[in-house]
Amino acid sequence: MIHILKIKVEEKIGTKIESRGDCELLSNAILDVLEIDLSYNTIRRLYGLLPSTKPNSKTLNTLALFIGYKSYVHFVQNYKTEDRKTLSQSVFKAVNNFNDVEMISFIKTLKRSNDDFPSFIVILIRELFHDRNFKLINKIFNLKELAFSSFSYSEVLFIGNSIGLLFRKNYFLDTDLLKSINFLQCIFLTFVDYSSLNNYYGDWAKYIKQHVEVEETQLFTTALMEFKKLLNNEKVKDPFKNAAFDTSLNPILCSRLLSVKILVTKEHKILEVLNRYAETHKKKAGLTDYYFELVSIAILTKNIVVMKFIIETVKMDKRFELYYQKKHLNMFYLMCAFYYKLVPNKIEQKKYAKLFNIDDTWFSYGDYLKLLHLVYLYADAKKTEVKNKILSEYLVLSKKLNYPYFSKNYMLNYFKV
Structure with a gap:
């Protein structure tokens, strides 16, 4: 590409x-x-x-x-239709005419060429998935040509989000695939499916936690399982000690680890933890990476202390170099709308509610964030018929995701003092 x-x-x-x-x-x-x-x-x-x-x-x-x-x-997502048709034809020809050895050789050759390799891989995996050819999918993801480091981050996001959606619609647990480092890095760790923690993605995380001994993957899956406990109204634990303050870890992973720590920290100690975190990562910290997951948790748990800290401490810059950070900023807008409605401050609340765009979110976070957004819309609605419509949509989506945390009372009482 x-x-x-x-x-x-x-x-x-x-x-x-x-x-x-x-x-x-x-x-x-x-x-x-x-x-x-x-x-x-x-x-x-x-x-x-x-x-x-x-x-x-x-x-x-x-x-x-x-x-x-x-x-x-x-x-990448909008290049000419004719280019996509040509690419699709190449995939279909390869699937129908090549045996496994020839397919692997073709993939290696294509990666060395200047063709649109990420789009080819997405179309190819989708076709092989449709044919239930999981054996070849495993072989492909084990190629060095599929290594995370061989792609730009934008390409990884494209691959992860395009292929990740396949698994949400078709429950699939392949133990060989879930041990593939390339699959873990390009799909599992990229398409973090918050809509399916009580489904395939939660099962993946459980299996990977038990069988993959890579440190960061262990930390990630453990944090994810603790978050799943919260959504299922189970007791959350913090087994990470001071890992959130480790400057060698991925920033978004740090934000996940800190979120778990905040969930179990007593209210009068929260600011102490947040200040230590901010001081530790001050040379690199920004909302978009080091505070990403904390924004989500702050909304979910109605933690005004955390919301206020993020708003006052994190320096916002709308001119992000990395496009994906704009989606992080979008989540920040939603948190601000919640915070200023809770405070309250109607002017700021309306400003941030207008800035937030539910369509500008990650596919993997879509339904989860939509539930939170519906909570806000319900409380902000004035007419009874509008409230009833929003409540009905919320209950249907809550049932679909099957997270007990999102109960009817959660919506009705969120903004009540």
């Missing part, structure tokens, strides 16, 4: 990028159009005029913006 993006950029400026001068031309054009300084050396590396490195998200997003898309992922 990066190859296609490069071609589209060349079409935009009307010339091939084949020299330093061409790179300078493109750099200046981007500066003029977007007021973003993308160095010509970065462009030289991207187009193979210098030793190449994997382009970062900022570079890809800038080029996508330059040709008229919102982000690189927006470009």
